[in-house]
Every structure is written in structure tokens, then in C-alpha cells.
Amino acid sequence: MSSCSFSVAIVLVTFLAFHFHGSRAQLNSTFYDTTCPNVSYIVQRIVEVAQSKDPRMPASLLRLHFHDCFVNGCDGSVLLDNSTTILSEKDAPPNSNSLRGFEVIDVVKTVVEYLCPGVVSCADILALAAEASVSLAGGPSWAVQLGRRDGTTANFTGANTNLPSPFDPIDVLKAKFAAVGLNDTDLVTLSGAHTIGRARCGAISDRLYNFNGTMMADPALNASYLATLEANCPNGGNETTINNLDLTTPDSFDNSYYINLANSEGLLRSDQELYSVGSNDSFTLTAGIYASNQTAFFESFALSMINMGNIGALTGTDGEIRTNCRLVNAN
Ligand code: HEM
Missing domain, CATH: 1.10.520.10 (Peroxidase; domain 1)
Structure with missing residues (x-):
């Protein structure tokens, strides 16, 4: 190998080592197989x-x-x-x-x-x-x-x-995901986590009573769903009252989140935005696929969770193994 191609090889190896260190942590599914198998x-x-x-x-x-x-x-x-x-x-x-x-x-x-x-x-x-x-x-x-x-x-x-904030428009949501190395598919897929769980009235009161400063409700909300939410979250009422993120099956992890979006029944502005950006938009198309194909959603969700789990992971001798999750170890 000439000295020139040798130098190029060194630069390439260094670049790749840096690139993969930065973007993909060295994680694996068998890490505790011998040290903590259960x-x-x-x-x-x-x-x-x-x-x-x-x-x-x-x-x-x-x-x-x-x-x-x-x-x-x-x-x-x-x-x-x-x-x-x-x-x-x-x-x-x-x-x-x-x-x-x-x-x-x-x-x-x-x-x-x-x-x-x-x-x-x-x-x-x-x-x-x-x-x-x-x-x-x-x-x-x-x-x-x-x-x-x-x-x-x-x-x-x-x-x-x-x-991400529930009040963020789609461009800001995309930018916050991109900042941690997640793409638009990860965004629309991981938002499907809202097929389970609850959100407080404070996260939606602007949608109900003063959307974008209009003193009106968000036009992207279905009228009967709006009435249900207004009854649970009266104007000026308790902001900590909770609502189901998925109005149909709140504790089941399924694809109904995406069916709800198609019916204008997404709870958070950030949920409904995924579906309201335009009928030919890639978000709407992907959400539409998930609404009709739960298996496709499940497969993508698993992949996107692995992507999310890779963000900035410390490995090797970086960081520590805490004894108590609430406290750093004593020096
Ligand atoms: C896309 C941007 C996202 C926004 C703006 C957002 C926002 C929110 C908000 C405002 C709540 C309710 C909090 C409260 O009222 O106390 C919530 C709940 C929840 N979020 Fe998200 N979220 C996003 C993405 C995600 C992702 C990526 C996941 C997981 C992969 C996730 C999982 C959940 C779950 C499961 C709940 C319910 C928690 C519970 O009931 O205790 N969210 N989210």
C-alpha cells in the first residue's frame, strides 16, 4: 500500500470509529447473559x-x-x-x-x-x-x-x-427528534405510544378554548369529541384532571391511536398535527398505514424504540453503575 492510500485508510478508519461511536452505541441484547441472566x-x-x-x-x-x-x-x-x-x-x-x-x-x-x-x-x-x-x-x-x-x-x-411539547407545531417536533438522531418515521411511529396513558387538561386547554389565540376550539377536533373533552376539562377548571390519550382503548397497546387521528380524535395538538399537515404528506400516509395495519405499526414501533434507546448511550468505562437510581455513587 502506498503511503498516500495508507493515510487515506487511517483517516477513513478514524472517521468511521468516530461516526459509529457518536451515533450508534455498542449495545447488545446478551449483555447481562452471564452477569445477571434473570x-x-x-x-x-x-x-x-x-x-x-x-x-x-x-x-x-x-x-x-x-x-x-x-x-x-x-x-x-x-x-x-x-x-x-x-x-x-x-x-x-x-x-x-x-x-x-x-x-x-x-x-x-x-x-x-x-x-x-x-x-x-x-x-x-x-x-x-x-x-x-x-x-x-x-x-x-x-x-x-x-x-x-x-x-x-x-x-x-x-x-x-x-x-417535545404538546403545543409544538410539526416543524418543531421534527427538529427536536432530528436533534437526537431520530427521523420523521420515528416521530410518527413513536407518537403511537399515546395509544396508552393519560394527559392532564392543562396539556389541551388551549385546543379547547383558545387555539392559536382565536378564543375558539382547534378546528381539527371532531365536534362530539370536543364536547366530551370540554365536559371533562371545563374552561378555567382543574388543569390536573386527566384524559385518556386513546379514547377507545386507553390501556391497550394497539393501533387505535392512528384510527383516532383519522377521526379527528387525537388528544394532543402534537398528535393531531401528524395527521393534519396534508393528505399526501408522508406523516398522514404512514399514520394511515398504521391505522389499517397493526402489524406494520408494531414492527416499526419496535425498531423505533431500539433507535430511541441508542441515543447518547454511555458504554465501556464511561459513567457508572449507580447503586441507587436516585443518587450518583459517592466518590
Ligand atoms: C411527539 C412528541 C410528544 C409529545 C409532544 C408528547 C407529549 C406528551 C404529553 C403532554 C403527555 C401528557 C403529560 C401530562 O399531562 O402529565 C404525554 C403522555 C405520554 N407520553 Fe408523550 N409525547 C410525545 C412523544 C412520546 C413518545 C416518543 C413516547 C414514548 C415512546 C411517549 C409516551 C407517552 C406516554 C406513554 C404517555 C402517558 C403517560 C402516563 O399516562 O403516565 N410520548 N406525552
Whole structure:
């Protein structure tokens, strides 16, 4: 090999190593096979018990993983409580009085620390709990990619700015997904997570009473659905009253979210926007495919969850394995 082509090869290898380090973490589904072989089973059983006590819990656990990954990557930072060194993401407005399920993660961590001390990260527990939640609610299963390590910092500002807001128009939603390496298909597919769970009246009151400053309801809302929502969320009433994100099957992970969008029955503005941008738009077309083909939705959802789980994962000797998911380890 000439010295010139040798230099080119070095540059190429360096570029590829950097590129793949930055965009695709070195995760795999067998990471704990020898060090903590029962971890997936333990997570599934604990989520199942939590679901039997509270049918909403799978939704809350799925959302925890999403809110973890969009802020500092999937590093368990969302689980950190306030301390002298941590300004907790839990107190940021998109999370405050909204995120749920922390106690379930604590139970998993306690059991896993007892069986395999110092081995399983809190970030991986969140990824496993999200998969268990979706499959226990009736959705797809997938081989969760593992080997993430836990971050030692939280990002309160990132929790305010990186997370999509229900008031965001479609271009902003796309930009927030693109900023973490997720594309438009991931956006329309992962929004299907809203086939389970609840949202507070505060997330929709503008749609009901003052859409875009018009003092009118959002014209994209079906009239009878609007009447139902207005009855549950009266103008000036309690903003913390909850609504089903999927009005038909609120605790079942199915494709009815997309059928609802086609009927102008998406709860959040950010949901209905996916369908209202134009009938030939790729969002509307993809949502239409999912509305008529649940298998297509399930297959895409599993792939997009793996994409989301790759965001900024710490591996190797980066970060740490926290002993308590709420605290960084003592130095
Ligand atoms: C596309 C942008 C998104 C926006 C604007 C958005 C916004 C919201 C809002 C406002 C709520 C209700 C919060 C409350 O009222 O307390 C919510 C709930 C929820 N979100 Fe999203 N979300 C988005 C994407 C996602 C993604 C990607 C996932 C998961 C993959 C997800 C999963 C959930 C779940 C399961 C709930 C219900 C949680 C529960 O009942 O505890 N969301 N979302």
C-alpha cells in the first residue's frame, strides 16, 4: 500500500470509529447473559405486578424511558433526585407532577442489586421496563439492546428545551427528534405510544378554548369529541384532571391511536398535527398505514424504540453503575 492510500485508510478508519461511536452505541441484547441472566424476567414480573395494581403504570414507565433518552441520552439522568450536585430533571415543567413510575424502578433496582450487585445500570432498567410495559399492555416485544451505563449529571435545562411539547407545531417536533438522531418515521411511529396513558387538561386547554389565540376550539377536533373533552376539562377548571390519550382503548397497546387521528380524535395538538399537515404528506400516509395495519405499526414501533434507546448511550468505562437510581455513587 502506498503511503498516500495508507493515510487515506487511517483517516477513513478514524472517521468511521468516530461516526459509529457518536451515533450508534455498542449495545447488545446478551449483555447481562452471564452477569445477571434473570434481569429481563425480574423486570417483567415487577412491571406485571405494578400493572395489576395500576393499569396506567405501563404507560408511565414507557414515558420515563423516552424522557430519559431525550435529555443527555439514555443515561438514567431522569431518575436522579435533587442533591448538592444535582438539579433534578424531575422538577422541570415537562416532568414535574407528570412523570410517574419512579417507585417501580426503585423496586427493580433493589431486587437486581440484591441478586447481581453493581452490574445492571438504571438506564438499562428503564429500557427493559419500557419493553415489558409495551408487551404487557398488548403491544410488540423486541430484543432490548443493553450495556448502557449511568450518567453522573442531570440536565435540568435540557429537560426544558429538548423534550417535545404538546403545543409544538410539526416543524418543531421534527427538529427536536432530528436533534437526537431520530427521523420523521420515528416521530410518527413513536407518537403511537399515546395509544396508552393519560394527559392532564392543562396539556389541551388551549385546543379547547383558545387555539392559536382565536378564543375558539382547534378546528381539527371532531365536534362530539370536543364536547366530551370540554365536559371533562371545563374552561378555567382543574388543569390536573386527566384524559385518556386513546379514547377507545386507553390501556391497550394497539393501533387505535392512528384510527383516532383519522377521526379527528387525537388528544394532543402534537398528535393531531401528524395527521393534519396534508393528505399526501408522508406523516398522514404512514399514520394511515398504521391505522389499517397493526402489524406494520408494531414492527416499526419496535425498531423505533431500539433507535430511541441508542441515543447518547454511555458504554465501556464511561459513567457508572449507580447503586441507587436516585443518587450518583459517592466518590
Ligand atoms: C411527539 C412528541 C410528544 C409529545 C409532544 C408528547 C407529549 C406528551 C404529553 C403532554 C403527555 C401528557 C403529560 C401530562 O399531562 O402529565 C404525554 C403522555 C405520554 N407520553 Fe408523550 N409525547 C410525545 C412523544 C412520546 C413518545 C416518543 C413516547 C414514548 C415512546 C411517549 C409516551 C407517552 C406516554 C406513554 C404517555 C402517558 C403517560 C402516563 O399516562 O403516565 N410520548 N406525552
